[in-house]
Amino acid sequence: MSASKSFLAQDDKITSSQAALVLNNTMLGAGILTLPRSVSETVKTPDSWLSVLLGGLVVMLVVILMVKLSLRFPGKTVYQYTQIVIGRYPGILWCLLLVLYYIAIAGFEIRAMSEVTMFYLLEGTPIWAITIPFIWVGAYLVRGGINAIARVGQIIFPISLFILIVSYLLSLRLFHLDNLRPVLGNGIFPVIQGLKSTVLVYSGCEVVMTLVAKLEQPKQALKAMLVGISIPAGIYFITIIMVIGGLSVDSAVTSTWPTIDLIRSFEVTGFLFERFEFPLMVIWLMQMFCNYSSFFYHSSLGVSQLFNLPYKSVIFALVPVIFLATMVPKNINEVFMLGDDIGYFSILLFILFPVTLTLVALIRSKGGPQHEKS
């Protein structure tokens, strides 16, 4: 029907709190279920929480760099300004890499989600029956643009946070401080080594480079993005403390989904649910949904801006691509291998990409104040 343009006219912009939330939702994905295992595998000491904190700090620095870079090109997303900085074709090539990376993460997240679902909720259900409807609902959301994604995130994230905190509080009865000792027993080296596996859980923070362009008030960009990155960093930190403290390093390494196992390992009698893994699963499915939609959005936006295609048609075109990306790993071990590969790949994109772009932009003096005027 007639669109109401006049009242509350909005081009697809988001407030800074919404942007922080989208960034947060983009990072809080499957990571929280596997993080304690993947980090502990490399660190092998109870110091993995230090790796997570350190990783968060490194990522924050990179995010600051990305925000500064994006602010040089107001209103332009990474897909648009890369072409200005390093030329049309190299720019397209580089951004395509980014799009592929987003699609791979989206596929990975959906796959992880369906593996969890098949393991705990729907045993024996074919995997396509779980992934396809999930992708469809996501496509419906992504059609609404960044605003719709931010709003759904705003509904779901408080619920997730609440349930998560309640679950962790209840798991305090299993918590033994001894499991977290000794601190730095093997020196700082394992912590540094663990950094590369913590990076995976922060992968996705590249979306900062598109989110800044969508802000209503770009001046608050840095603050919003730092808030957006601190929330997941804090949640990861608490998760790893609770899981390692509750399960000890040895059992965290052997379990596939250590966080769920922690919540499964105690019962609350006399309550509606005796075990809390059920509410945790429910909210985590919803959180994964937000997470995957964000990647879906950013990849469709990328394709549409790189090739000047209509955004809404790109979504349809990407639906089967994401499905194929989901189906590529043959079993759960390959899913985790893919996750690790994404992590390494993200180091490349994360550090190399913004640093080189900033350097080139500075050398060729593209963007910045003079760009704003022209």
Place this chain on the structure above:
Amino acid sequence: MLSSIKSHIPGWSVFFQALITLVVPLLIYRIYKALTSLADDKLVSSGGADSSDEEPTHPISASYDANIDEIRNTIGINSDVVIRELTMGDAKVRAALIFVKGMQEDQLLKMEIMRMLRDTEPDHPLPIIERLPTNAAHTISTMEELTKAVLFGYLALMIDGRDEGFLINPPSGPARDITEPVSESLLRGSRIGFTEDINVNTAMLRKQGVTENLQVRSFMVGHTIQKELAILYLDQIVNPDLLREVTGRIEKIKLDFAAESGYIEQMIEDNYLSPFQQTQNTERPDRVIAALLEGRIAILLDGTPFALIVPVTFSMLLQSPEDYFERWMPGSLLRILRFLAAFIALMAPSLYISFISFHPGLIPTELALTIIETRQGVPFPALIEVLILEIAIEILREAGIRLPKPIGPAMGIVGGLVIGEAAVKAGIVSPFLVIVVAVTAISSFSIPMYSAGITLRLLRFVAMLFASILGMFGTILFFLLICCHLSKLKSFGVPYLTPLTPFRWSDWKDFFVRVPIFMMKRRPKLMKTMQNKRR
């Protein structure tokens, strides 16, 4: 390297599934597009045709006979049209009063007018319109206007030698008394409800208190049969953009006849494919005034006691005026209770299905055992079991509306008890399900807006389908789908889920919790009102 890539290329079945993944949304999108373009047709194409063929107008001539003949030929064939001819004064000037029986109840007025006309001399210094003993009279010059007005209920006067007619006294047909609103009764609060007469309704709103800012603007809607429609708003509070949008949409309405404000609602809503209502309907003047004070706009239609309020947000559908009349703590409690009830009304049966048929392990073991024990004799899957009882309850509820008042409640109780008890005894459903369905039904009654309750009833069945296919996962998907839809939906430019999202902390004062009135100092931000402070 190459071989490992090769081994990861999925099989044909996966590519086929990918194709399905693509085709289904495309199909749905095509259907959706086709359906929305239907709505555009309804608004635009039917508009162009009828403006061109305007009928030729007949001016009222100076000849009395010609005029009366004309009237007799056009509307005189109606048995309820009365043409009362009389002569004026000593000069024997002929005149006629024309009216429709039953539309002019005021006998005294007619007598007075006739006495005045009889005594009038043609050369009286004052014009006749000033001497008519009534407060409403004006002249008209075309025959069409005159006949239309007479049929609408005006009293018309024609005098020989004048090429104009007089319309006296607007219609005062039979009207219903003002009664308590049936669909929104309250324990505490005014007992007044709108009636079918638009003038009485606007008067009721004016009587709510003295203000210069309450503005009423009239429109005529309908092509074959016209009806009066009024937009009410508080000047200096309402956002002018919103006002322009609402008037724009109302002017665009192409309708044969607007029987009820539901017609208007369906013509001006944003998205006709959404199950959620995008205007609020109410019988309560206090509700309308409260909405106007928040910067909203009310639409009143003649002939219906239901006013429309736009724009509407989801939280409004779960609010009741009583929340404000009672002290803030019970008010807040009841409101939170209603949110809970809405959730139960929407989700309870689907949760039952997903727990019973997919994940009995997720509920406490003793409870699961008890339920499964009682379900032992039930031959159906959970979905069919729930459907049987849900449909029975819905039929019972629908029938309950039509039952004569004295036996209605009795039938409801007896029907419910008998169906529940007997169905359990007969082994069709389990007793636990009877509890679930009963709680669901009661919850859906606790929603203050009847139309919002219908929406939840409708969606409940969709949720049950999702749950029966994919269990808990399906239920979550359904919830996500509703969230996605609601966060995309807008009512007259206002996001449907505000203040939940877009998040406006200041508007949360009147959301789950109704904070004390002295703390609600500002009008809702989402309405972008001209005057922000409440006092």
